[in-house]
Amino acid sequence: MTAVQELQHQIHAARGERPLDLLVRNVRLVDVYQETIVETDLGLCGDRVVSVLPGGRRAARRTLDARGRFAIPGFIDAHIHIESALLTPDRLAEVIVPTGTTTLLVDPMEVANVAGYDGLAEFFRAAHALPYRIFVQVSSRVPTAPGLETTGGELGPAQVRRALAWPDAISLGELDPSKVLDPQAPYLKKILAAHARSKIANGHAAGLSGQDLEAYATARLADDHECVTLDDVKARLAMGMTIIVREGSSERNLRDLISGIVRENLPTRHMLFCVDDKFSADLAAEGHINYNVNQAIRLGLDPLRAIQMASLNAAEHFRLDDRLGALVPGRWADFILSESLTPIVPVQVFVAGRLVAEDGRLVADVPRVRYAAWLRNTVRVKRGTRAAHFALGADRPRVRVRVIEIVPDQIINYFREAELKVEDGQVQPDPAQDVLKIAVVERHGKNGNIAVAFAKGFGLKRGAIGGTVAHDHHNIVVLGTNDDDLAACVRALVKMHGGFVAVAEGRTLAQVPLPVAGLMSDRPAAEVNRALGGLNAAARELGSPLNSPFMTLSFVSLPSIPEAGLTDKGLVDVRARKLITVLI
């Protein structure tokens, strides 16, 4: 059936000239336009709502008595890096859809860094028959730190312009201030390319205020999901920026922001919700956007306004309101049935008029996604499989070195110094003072780069850990007490085409394969989360006191969050935006 024929059917159904496909009777409809609750019936044809007036006598192929349940527009996550869940989109369905999420607005920055334009195209091509919707925020900064890292792919203005033409592309993905405050033409071109397609450009304005924030808004970045304080919120609203209230695995901003918004009764029309980065285990344990909504209501936000933030506001901001964001005729029939609004507990979830989840369980059949072989075979190293590759030579008996000290559960870190012994002409890590060797191994098959440095805070007493999730270049990052185990980690990671691994004395203690782009698993969520539990247990067994040593490790590699980053090219002084030596 053509799109025109579908539309004709829907119009005929709305006029009562053909039966509805589904009539959901006796709902308390959450009307996000009138900002009220309406007792009525909900009529569907195909994937659309076609009727919201009481329709008790209307003919329908199927009828469902909602017995007074609230009908709520499906929830929209306004900004998520789907890779952070460590699951492919099809496997993520069972985690998020039962919570009432029906749409993700995805910035696939990690896949893009690994696999470039073609990788993005393949990633979204394959994910076309999901029981929820995905729209694309076309990643704007691939690579994140040009010249300071080797990535698998790059998205220049030409690739970005092509991707913005995809029907599912809704915006240019988040641009950080470094690209526009000292304005660089390629990034400004990307912004203008989005506008030329009637699409917006997403922001990421962490820590900005005053004239810098004005300059950032002048660059026409439309929103910010990095607000931490109510002052951040008000400052951005005064710039005409939309606020995306984030509650992820580690970045938890909701309580402070919503409390303040409620206290000062700020208009919420330009406020949305997101998780940004949230592990599937946290999504499963705590919830997704339903968690944000329910927490906001608990903090005193009017339920109607909280629901608007999770539906209409997001649809309008991203210019999807011709099809999404409200239960009105002509829009997609994506909705939640819940007994109450305080809290909202999805009893049933519908997407495109189909029941997809019930009582907390996915009931839709999800066709297994088949990615092209090359997207499952992205871990290609030229060096790093032998201990000798990690040698760091010195001609003195002792040396002073720069050490990256991590902060537990944070992505920031600090430069420290340490004195290390040199044996057989090679600088030795020192587990006794918790100074371990860390290395980044280029894994995109390009140049065989290996950078070696030292890190403090991981606490390993023996063995090594490593992974192919290493922001944002996603080379291999390994950390350990000895070179043999570093090499063993690399070999294990290559063998399983990416993932996480813990090794001791050459033996693999635990591993989690993430073969899709070296970032995601296509195994069931429960299986992956069990494996992750085993992995973290293994790291603890090796001596680490951290809650999430692999997450922390994956951010040491990031060359854009102060103070230090380690890429395949070497140790990066983030503030100075340049490479520096490890030996002092």
Place this chain on the structure above:
Amino acid sequence: MTAVQELQHQIHAARGERPLDLLVRNVRLVDVYQETIVETDLGLCGDRVVSVLPGGRRAARRTLDARGRFAIPGFIDAHIHIESALLTPDRLAEVIVPTGTTTLLVDPMEVANVAGYDGLAEFFRAAHALPYRIFVQVSSRVPTAPGLETTGGELGPAQVRRALAWPDAISLGELDPSKVLDPQAPYLKKILAAHARSKIANGHAAGLSGQDLEAYATARLADDHECVTLDDVKARLAMGMTIIVREGSSERNLRDLISGIVRENLPTRHMLFCVDDKFSADLAAEGHINYNVNQAIRLGLDPLRAIQMASLNAAEHFRLDDRLGALVPGRWADFILSESLTPIVPVQVFVAGRLVAEDGRLVADVPRVRYAAWLRNTVRVKRGTRAAHFALGADRPRVRVRVIEIVPDQIINYFREAELKVEDGQVQPDPAQDVLKIAVVERHGKNGNIAVAFAKGFGLKRGAIGGTVAHDHHNIVVLGTNDDDLAACVRALVKMHGGFVAVAEGRTLAQVPLPVAGLMSDRPAAEVNRALGGLNAAARELGSPLNSPFMTLSFVSLPSIPEAGLTDKGLVDVRARKLITVLI
């Protein structure tokens, strides 16, 4: 300077790295995001706002002390047929810009009916250096009544798709219910083409309710400017439709709608303002969107909300909020300075950072628009210049005929009947019973059609009147007491390439040339309005009691408003959508 370089300059200016072009100090800024008034300064670079924080110490090429005046975003008319003002866009500037209008969202349906795609392209190409902005609602129904009228141009799905690709095209223009309730594929294709470009489709849902309104919303028409009652407003809001509150020359809906909206405290986020059709004389006498805003405030609407309706709400609905609708960094510096909000009286108006009007007078230089010769030469008749062309034969001494009876100051009309004498084999009009001859003469140079009928209510005792404004086909429509004067009208209209004329005994009593597409004058507004005054005086002298006989005449030709319409093809029974005979 390229767009990227301009943006770089603006970012540098925002950061204080180069001087502002203009610093407007001491404004009370109407902040439509925070919904509050902020005492601050407004910094501009090029055509954009780049600073809204207090900037007293910032370097600026020029400084203006606003001495506490309110700085208000420039007003947006969300739906106007610019041709109704009878002035070309450049000549309209002096009428509307001093009132604070900085943007028109134009459905150029009349030009399209006369001159088709090429005419539209030429019309907007020429109007590129105005002291206000124009965006295009691509006309969706050209012709309005396919098969029942001859138009100069047609816009099928292919032409509409091309026009939607113009950078200034923002939507598909208003579609009336007849095209979608009995859903016709070409019109549905136009809607889907707009959505494919991330653009919306405008509605026109006069009189719809219940299932028909649901079907109309199902067809994804996004708004309605035809609401007459508060019930209309609420019904459309429940369908997710945006309400465009209209106050034009004859359609005056504002009082009823705003009073109800205030009384019931409806959310105004999805409400905008428009005039739809308003003569330049009324715009000059009463105002434009400033009139809507001030009236709404007088009726009790919060000034902040009234201003949002005229700015941010319109920009967001039409997806122009990346550049328009608020005084925040990165948006166009289009604004009004006013001493008060109750009422708003624009002391100065700025567009793109330039002062364009002051104390009610246009101060910007408006380059005279030069239209292509063919757009000024659109009145081409094959017949109609001789009395014999208007003969209506009959072989009886008396006949019964159908008569169109007009309603003063309305566009509806009724079928009546009359008995007329036949002399020399021709049916005669009868001024004594106010049954006059009316004719439509095809003027697009296509087929020489002439349709003759009879009309009641115009009251002419001698002579004839006529014009080339004849909705929506815009052929020549003439009405009078004798065939010689009908032919004299046609000759005068051809000679001046379109306009209005009043004739008696073969002599022109008054005329208003409208040479641009036969619809608009490119003379100064005051001159045109004086000429229109003389024209109406002449019609009164000929015996007409009507206030606006030429406006009324221009709607008798419309084959889509009940009961009757007269096109070049004949007399149309609007409800039956078919041609019927004049003789009974």
